[in-house]
Amino acid sequence: MTTDSERVEVLIDGTVLHVAANTSVAAAVLNHGGSASLPSRRSGWTPLCGMGVCWGCRLTIDGQANRRSCLIPVAAGMRIDTQPNGSEPEAP
Amino acid sequence: MSSTASEASTYDLAVIGGGPGGLAAAATAAELGARVVLVDESPALGGQIWRQNRSRVVPAAQPWLARLEAAGVELRLGTTVWQATPPGNLHTSQGPIRARQTVLACGARELLLPFPGWTLPGVHGVGGLQALVHSGLEVRGRRVVLAGSGPLLLQVAASLTSHGAQVLRVAEQAPLSRLARFSLGLGPGKTWQAVTLANPRFRASSWPLEALGTERLEAVRLQRVGGSEILPCDLLAVGFGLTPNLELPRALGCRIEEGAVAVDEHQRSSVRGVFAVGEVCGIKGAPGALVDGLCAGASAGGTTIARPLLRKRDRQRRFGRLLTRTFSLREEIRQLARSETTLCRCEQVDYASVAAHPDWTSAKLASRCGMGLCQGRICGAATQALFGWGPHGVRPPLTPVPVGALFSHDIPPPPPASRESRS
Numbered sequence: 001m002t003t004d005s006e007r008v009e010v011l012i013d014g015t016v017l018h019v020a021a022n023t024s025v026a027a028a029v030l031n032h033g034g035s036a037s038l039p040s041r042r043s044g045w046t047p048l049c050g051m052g053v054c055w056g057c058r059l060t061i062d063g064q065a066n067r068r069s070c071l072i073p074v075a076a077g078m079r080i081d082t083q084p085n086g087s088e089p090e091a092p
Numbered sequence: 093m094s095s096t097a098s099e100a101s102t103y104d105l106a107v108i109g110g111g112p113g114g115l116a117a118a119a120t121a122a123e124l125g126a127r128v129v130l131v132d133e134s135p136a137l138g139g140q141i142w143r144q145n146r147s148r149v150v151p152a153a154q155p156w157l158a159r160l161e162a163a164g165v166e167l168r169l170g171t172t173v174w175q176a177t178p179p180g181n182l183h184t185s186q187g188p189i190r191a192r193q194t195v196l197a198c199g200a201r202e203l204l205l206p207f208p209g210w211t212l213p214g215v216h217g218v219g220g221l222q223a224l225v226h227s228g229l230e231v232r233g234r235r236v237v238l239a240g241s242g243p244l245l246l247q248v249a250a251s252l253t254s255h256g257a258q259v260l261r262v263a264e265q266a267p268l269s270r271l272a273r274f275s276l277g278l279g280p281g282k283t284w285q286a287v288t289l290a291n292p293r294f295r296a297s298s299w300p301l302e303a304l305g306t307e308r309l310e311a312v313r314l315q316r317v318g319g320s321e322i323l324p325c326d327l328l329a330v331g332f333g334l335t336p337n338l339e340l341p342r343a344l345g346c347r348i349e350e351g352a353v354a355v356d357e358h359q360r361s362s363v364r365g366v367f368a369v370g371e372v373c374g375i376k377g378a379p380g381a382l383v384d385g386l387c388a389g390a391s392a393g394g395t396t397i398a399r400p401l402l403r404k405r406d407r408q409r410r411f412g413r414l415l416t417r418t419f420s421l422r423e424e425i426r427q428l429a430r431s432e433t434t435l436c437r438c439e440q441v442d443y444a445s446v447a448a449h450p451d452w453t454s455a456k457l458a459s460r461c462g463m464g465l466c467q468g469r470i471c472g473a474a475t476q477a478l479f480g481w482g483p484h485g486v487r488p489p490l491t492p493v494p495v496g497a498l499f500s501h502d503i504p505p506p507p508p509a510s511r512e513s514r515s
C-alpha cells in the first residue's frame with residue numbers, strides 16, 4: 001500500500017506530472033487544470049457524479065478510450081489523454 | 093466451463109456493493125459459516141460514505157474490514173456486475189460469479205436535474221464533488237456553492253471546509269418549517285440541528301436557477317426568499333437527493349415499490365434467494381444501511397434476526413420516511429430547465445426534444461435520449477422526477493463493457509442447490 005506522500009509520474013496529454021499516489025485520474029486531470037472530459041464540441045461531458053455513474057469523466061487511459069477516470073487510480077507511467085484522437089469515442 | 097471450475101466458483105452468498113450495507117451483510121453471513129464473495133466496482137471498499145481512496149478508509153469502516161478478513165470473505169474489487177439472473181449468477185467485468193444467494197447492496201446515486209448551465213466545467217454533483225475530493229481533487233482556497241436538497245448538502249459543506257475550501261452558500265430548497273420539524277423528529281442533540289443553526293451560510297427555500305460562465309463556471313444565480321442572488325464561485329455542487337440504483341434489482345426481477353426494492357422483515361426481495369439492503373431498498377442513511385446488512389447477513393446465513401435488531405431496523409425505516417417527506421422537491425425545481433437546456437448529457441439532447449414526447453420509450457427512440465454511455469442513469473432518473481416517466485426495463489449489459497467481455501464466458505446455468513436443500 002502506498003502512503004499519501006508518495007508520488008507517481010504520469011503523462012497527461014504528453015506533459016509529465018508528479019501526482020500523489022492514490023489520486024483518481026479524474027482528480028489528477030482536474031488538479032492539472034483540465035476538465036476531465038473530452039473537450040469536444042459536445043458540452044456536458046464533465047465529471048458530474050464522481051462515482052462511475054455518469055461517464056462524464058471518460059478519458060483515454062493507456063490507449064484505451066472511454067475509461068471512467070473517476071474510478072481509476074493513477075499509476076506510475078500511466079498515459080492519460082484528454083483530447084479525442086480526431087474522432088468521436090467508440091460507442092459501447 | 094469445466095464442472096470443477098464452476099463448483100469452485102459457487103459461493104453460498106454473493107454481496108454486490110461494499111458500502112455499510114454490503115460490509116455488514118458479508119461479515120455477518122461469513123461469520124455464520126457461509127462462503128461469501130463481495131463484489132464492488134470501485135477499487136476500494138467502504139461505499140459512498142466510507143471510501144476515501146485505496147490506502148485510506150475512514151475509522152468507522154475499520155472494524156468491518158477486520159471482520160471481513162477474519163471471516164474469510166473473498167473480495168472482488170474493481171469489478172462491475174453488468175448483468176445478473178436469480179438467485180446469484182453474476183456476469184462481471186472480470187468473468188462470471190455464481191452463488192446460491194445474492195445480497196443487493198448497490199446503494200444509491202444522486203438525483204441530478206437539469207438547469208441552465210449545469211453542463212459547464214466546475215459544476216458537479218454534491219456527492220460527486222465529495223467523491224472527487226476524497227480521491228485527491230484539491231479544493232483549498234476555492235470558492236464553493238452547494239445547492240439542491242438533502243442532508244448531504246451540509247455534510248459535504250463541512251467536509252469541503254475541512255479540506256480548505258471556502259464555502260460561500262448552502263442553498264436548501266426545502267422550507268424552514270419542514271426542516272424545523274425534521275430537527276425535532278431527530279430528538280435533542282442531533283447533529284443536523286447544530287449544523288444548520290451554526291452555519292451562517294445556510295439558506296432554506298433557496299435553490300439554483302442558473303450556472304453562469306462561458307468556458308467554465310464563473311458564478312451561480314440562486315433563488316432566495318424574495319428574489320435571487322448571484323454568487324461568483326469556482327465550484328458549484330448540486331444535488332436533489334438520492335435515488336436507488338435499481339438496474340440490477342430490475343434485471344433480477346425484484347419488485348420495486350415507491351422507487352425502491354421492496355423487502356420483507358428478513359430483507360428478502362420478491363425474488364427467492366435475493367436480498368436487498370441499504371439505500372437500494374429505501375434512502376435511510378448509513379446507520380440504516382448497516383442495520384439492514386446485519387439483518388440480511390443473519391437471514392442469508394440461516395439464523396433468525398434478533399428482536400432488538402429488528403426494532404432498530406424499524407426505527408431506521410421510519411427515519412427514512414421522515415427524510416423523504418422533509419426533502420420532497422417543490423414544483424419550481426421541475427421547471428428550472430429551458431427548452432435549449434441539455435437534458436441528456438451523453439447524447440446532447442435538449443429539454444424540449446425530450447419533453448415533446450408522451451413517455452420515456454418514445455422520447456428515447458426519437459431523440460436518442462438515454463442511449464449514450466450512461467444508459468439513461470442520469471437523464472432516466474431526471475425524466476422520472478420531471479415528467480413521472482419510467483420505470484424503464486433494463487437490457488444487458490447494464491453498463492457498457494468492451495465487446496470482448498460479452499463473449500469471453502458463457503452465462504452459467506442456475507445452480508441446482510436451493511438455499512433450503514443446502515447444509
Ligand SMILES: Cc1cc2nc3c(=O)[nH]c(=O)nc-3n(C[C@H](O)[C@H](O)[C@H](O)COP(=O)(O)OP(=O)(O)OC[C@H]3O[C@@H](n4cnc5c(N)ncnc54)[C@H](O)[C@@H]3O)c2cc1C
Nearest residue numbers: 109111112113132133139140173198199219370371377378
Ligand atoms: C454520491 C454520494 C455521496 C454520499 N456522501 C455521504 C456523506 O458524505 N455522508 C453521509 O452520511 N452519507 C453520504 N451518502 C449517503 C451514504 O452513502 C449512504 O447512506 C450509505 O453509504 C449507504 O450505504 P449502502 O451500503 O446502501 O450503499 P453505498 O455506500 O452506496 O455502496 C454501494 C456500493 O455498491 C457498488 N456498486 C453499485 N453498483 C455496482 C455494480 N453494478 N457492480 C459492482 N459494484 C456496484 C458501489 O461501487 C458502492 O461502493 C452519500 C451517497 C451518495 C450517493
Ligand code: FES
Nearest residue numbers: 050052054055070
Ligand atoms: S464522474 Fe461520473 S462516471 Fe466518473
